[in-house]
Amino acid sequence: MQKRQKQGNLLRMKRKNVRTDVITPKGFLFSAVEAAIKKPGRKDLALIYSEKEAVMSGMFTSNNVKAAPVKLDMKRIKTGKGQAIVVNSGNANACSGEQGMKDALEMTGLIAEGLKLVRGSVYACSTGVIGTRMPMERIRGKIPGLIAGLEKGTIPDAAAAIMTTDTFPKMVSRRVRVGNETGAITGICKGAGMICPNMATMLCFILTDLGIEKPALDRALREAVTPSFNKITIDGDMSTNDTVLIMANGMAGNRTVKNGSKSFKAFSSALSEVTGELSRLIVKDGEGATKLVEIMVKNARNRQDAENAAFAVANSLLVKTAIYGNDANWGRIMAALGYSGIPMDEEKTDIYFGRIKVVKNGISAGKDREAAEVLRDREISIVIDLHAGKASSTVLTCDLTEGYVRINAEYRT
Amino acid sequence: MQKRQKQGNLLRMKRKNVRTDVITPKGFLFSAVEAAIKKPGRKDLALIYSEKEAVMSGMFTSNNVKAAPVKLDMKRIKTGKGQAIVVNSGNANACSGEQGMKDALEMTGLIAEGLKLVRGSVYACSTGVIGTRMPMERIRGKIPGLIAGLEKGTIPDAAAAIMTTDTFPKMVSRRVRVGNETGAITGICKGAGMICPNMATMLCFILTDLGIEKPALDRALREAVTPSFNKITIDGDMSTNDTVLIMANGMAGNRTVKNGSKSFKAFSSALSEVTGELSRLIVKDGEGATKLVEIMVKNARNRQDAENAAFAVANSLLVKTAIYGNDANWGRIMAALGYSGIPMDEEKTDIYFGRIKVVKNGISAGKDREAAEVLRDREISIVIDLHAGKASSTVLTCDLTEGYVRINAEYRT
Numbered sequence: 153m154q155k156r157q158k159q160g161n162l163l164r165m166k167r168k169n170v171r172t173d174v175i176t177p178k179g180f181l182f183s184a185v186e187a188a189i190k191k192p193g194r195k196d197l198a199l200i201y202s203e204k205e206a207v208m209s210g211m212f213t214s215n216n217v218k219a220a221p222v223k224l225d226m227k228r229i230k231t232g233k234g235q236a237i238v239v240n241s242g243n244a245n246a247c248s249g250e251q252g253m254k255d256a257l258e259m260t261g262l263i264a265e266g267l268k269l270v271r272g273s274v275y276a277c278s279t280g281v282i283g284t285r286m287p288m289e290r291i292r293g294k295i296p297g298l299i300a301g302l303e304k305g306t307i308p309d310a311a312a313a314i315m316t317t318d319t320f321p322k323m324v325s326r327r328v329r330v331g332n333e334t335g336a337i338t339g340i341c342k343g344a345g346m347i348c349p350n351m352a353t354m355l356c357f358i359l360t361d362l363g364i365e366k367p368a369l370d371r372a373l374r375e376a377v378t379p380s381f382n383k384i385t386i387d388g389d390m391s392t393n394d395t396v397l398i399m400a401n402g403m404a405g406n407r408t409v410k411n412g413s414k415s416f417k418a419f420s421s422a423l424s425e426v427t428g429e430l431s432r433l434i435v436k437d438g439e440g441a442t443k444l445v446e447i448m449v450k451n452a453r454n455r456q457d458a459e460n461a462a463f464a465v466a467n468s469l470l471v472k473t474a475i476y477g478n479d480a481n482w483g484r485i486m487a488a489l490g491y492s493g494i495p496m497d498e499e500k501t502d503i504y505f506g507r508i509k510v511v512k513n514g515i516s517a518g519k520d521r522e523a524a525e526v527l528r529d530r531e532i533s534i535v536i537d538l539h540a541g542k543a544s545s546t547v548l549t550c551d552l553t554e555g556y557v558r559i560n561a562e563y564r565t
Numbered sequence: 566m567q568k569r570q571k572q573g574n575l576l577r578m579k580r581k582n583v584r585t586d587v588i589t590p591k592g593f594l595f596s597a598v599e600a601a602i603k604k605p606g607r608k609d610l611a612l613i614y615s616e617k618e619a620v621m622s623g624m625f626t627s628n629n630v631k632a633a634p635v636k637l638d639m640k641r642i643k644t645g646k647g648q649a650i651v652v653n654s655g656n657a658n659a660c661s662g663e664q665g666m667k668d669a670l671e672m673t674g675l676i677a678e679g680l681k682l683v684r685g686s687v688y689a690c691s692t693g694v695i696g697t698r699m700p701m702e703r704i705r706g707k708i709p710g711l712i713a714g715l716e717k718g719t720i721p722d723a724a725a726a727i728m729t730t731d732t733f734p735k736m737v738s739r740r741v742r743v744g745n746e747t748g749a750i751t752g753i754c755k756g757a758g759m760i761c762p763n764m765a766t767m768l769c770f771i772l773t774d775l776g777i778e779k780p781a782l783d784r785a786l787r788e789a790v791t792p793s794f795n796k797i798t799i800d801g802d803m804s805t806n807d808t809v810l811i812m813a814n815g816m817a818g819n820r821t822v823k824n825g826s827k828s829f830k831a832f833s834s835a836l837s838e839v840t841g842e843l844s845r846l847i848v849k850d851g852e853g854a855t856k857l858v859e860i861m862v863k864n865a866r867n868r869q870d871a872e873n874a875a876f877a878v879a880n881s882l883l884v885k886t887a888i889y890g891n892d893a894n895w896g897r898i899m900a901a902l903g904y905s906g907i908p909m910d911e912e913k914t915d916i917y918f919g920r921i922k923v924v925k926n927g928i929s930a931g932k933d934r935e936a937a938e939v940l941r942d943r944e945i946s947i948v949i950d951l952h953a954g955k956a957s958s959t960v961l962t963c964d965l966t967e968g969y970v971r972i973n974a975e976y977r978t
């Protein structure tokens with residue numbers, strides 16, 4: 153990472169209260185170079201490499217329009233194995249037709265050749281502008297340097313290189329004890345915009361030196377992604393490129409984690425902590441966002457109702473702009489609940505901003521001023537009690553600001 | 566209307582190319598007064614009165630959370646008759662509990678008393694902030710003046726008084742010949758934000774001196790609203806107060822229009838023109854909007870697919886900000902189509918910005934620069950050809966700007 157860039161990242165992470173320490177799991181190497189994919193001046197091509205072949209699992213966007221590398225990875229993940237991931241920012245390689253698939257194949261092919269791997273063990277991920285051809289002539293020339301860089305690259309290098317409109321790199325680590333061995337799980341991701349997943353989200357790479365069986369890894373990943381990456385929204389737009397990949401190379405030397413065992417529980421809960429914290433970082437760093445908002449709907453008839461209601465509120469432009477303006481305009485929340493499609497009793501609904509009960513039985517509790525004070529915080533909790541059952545769901549969102557509009561009106565220019 | 570306010574409205578209408586002429590159908594009287602409902606300085610309480618009892622029809626929000634006046638009107642419209650509508654801006658009388666219903670009943674009761682009408686023939690509509698009590702003490706005192714004002718009030722007075730964040734009053738008229746008589750249909754409405762209807766939308770009052778049977782009026786209204794008010798979106802938020810009411814008082818002296826007759830066709834098509842033009846005015850005047858955008862999805866498998874796809878694109882924040890920024894970022898349109906839930910063949914999709922084919926078979930046609938030029942217009946047409954069938958749907962939307970954020974971050978303050 154260029155020194156200036158690195159210092160800027162550190163500063164922004166500090167400002168947003170983001171931890172900057174990260175553990176490198178055994179046997180993983182990293183590299184990042186500048187390929188001027190969208191424009192020069194920053195590293196935008198990264199490589200993650202495991203010295204030993206890893207057990208792998210992945211989750212991908214449920215968007216019908218899928219980027220070429222997503223299609224490729226979805227095929228390769230069926231082997232359940234892999235050894236390297238090449239990632240670029242600046243270009244999504246989506247809506248790029250046959251040429252896009254050729255380009256993704258070439259990128260992984262060049263890496264496989266350089267690292268002396270079988271082709272199928274290299275995965276590709278892209279993020280950035282949709283519909284532009286990959287600048288393969290520039291990328292091609294950078295591959296040797298990218299591979300050579302594995303000697304001294306670090307996780308923050310890779311985390312910074314996959315950023316697009318993110319303002320800081322996102323990295324989270326946990327240590328996990330399995331039997332007598334201690335391993336690590338480290339995740340890095342990028343987010344910022346086009347965030348509203350149904351399935352997986354954004355680009356996220358999770359690396360662990362623990363050994364785990366493939367079915368156990370699949371299950372742990374699914375259980376970790378469902379309540380985290382699948383419950384965040386920045387703008388309601390779901391990307392063509394969302395990918396979560398996890399590599400487990402077993403180099404911690406533990407007894408392989410099996411489905412349903414005690415060590416599975418430890419692994420799974422640590423993994424959920426990693427994805428949970430990463431998803432908070434994504435929303436915190438939402439485009440133009442100044443506030444992280446947790447919307448919890450509780451006592452709904454069933455889980456689906458709770459989720460639909462929470463997403464309706466979390467995606468409401470009027471709710472998001474009111475939060476930005478420190479306006480405890482709970483009427484907009486009631487309106488969003490009303491059109492969320494769930495059956496609801498207006499008269500039974502309570503709403504809390506932090507600890508302030510602002511709505512009681514569907515009408516004002518006379519606490520708008522106190523609630524507005526709550527909105528001045530950087531992290532806000534809104535709880536909606538439907539009094540209709542026992543199910544609940546929590547969604548993370550952010551406020552909507554002029555900054556979001558500016559970033560997205562000018563993104564390609 | 567205060568003179569200064571009137572001149573401002575005329576100027577803004579001129580700037581947005583809005584016609585300012587309007588026909589007053591026979592036997593309708595109008596009035597508007599200043600009741601300082603949200604704040605002083607503008608007329609915010611209006612009355613529409615028909616000298617003869619009118620046949621009436623209405624369509625209402627499908628939001629589960631309905632304002633008190635909506636609930637009241639939905640009951641009263643079952644009689645199919647009415648003679649007056651009292652409307653206020655500044656307060657939605659929604660999420661206002663039992664007190665809200667009492668207030669709506671009192672407002673209509675006072676009007677009925679003053680005009681010597683039966684209670685049930687007066688309708689109430691409210692628009693503005695949700696969850697605040699109606700300032701009945703101020704409203705009560707203004708009712709006599711409101712009724713007295715019918716002597717000299719005009720349609721523009723009423724159209725201006727129902728505005729909230731609208732920047733100009735919205736009025737559209739058509740003349741219709743039925744047999745030997747010529748009547749008029751005039752609609753006024755307010756919109757601006759919280760616009761994404763499933764059923765009806767915003768507040769709209771349509772007045773005609775033509776005589777028409779109730780079933781014919783119901784059908785004509787439904788047919789007029791479906792492709793107009795039900796196909797517009799500004800922010801994807803559906804209001805608690807959306808109401809369309811039509812009054813037909815028969816004072817043009819025509820032979821009563823019957824369902825399925827030739828004159829029904831004339832009436833129906835004129836009514837559709839009125840609602841169509843009003844819905845364009847609403848989107849044109851969307852909060853912070855600088856551009857009117859028509860999204861047409863054609864050659865879809867079926868109507869529902871076409872509509873879902875068009876609304877996904879029309880509601881995408883990323884599409885709307887790109888249009889604001891004059892960026893022909895068609896990749897965001899592809900992404901929105903992809904997550905709209907319809908089965909789609911990326912490889913079969915063509916996209917046009919105006920006459921410029923920007924996407925051919927799902928990939929760039931190399932015309933981004935030409936397409937960006939199209940986006941500089943104030944009225945933009947985007948056509949998406951799915952090549953999957955024969956159905957089509959058109960939705961009107963607007964761009965998303967810093968202005969929208971500003972208006973809605975500061976709405977209550």
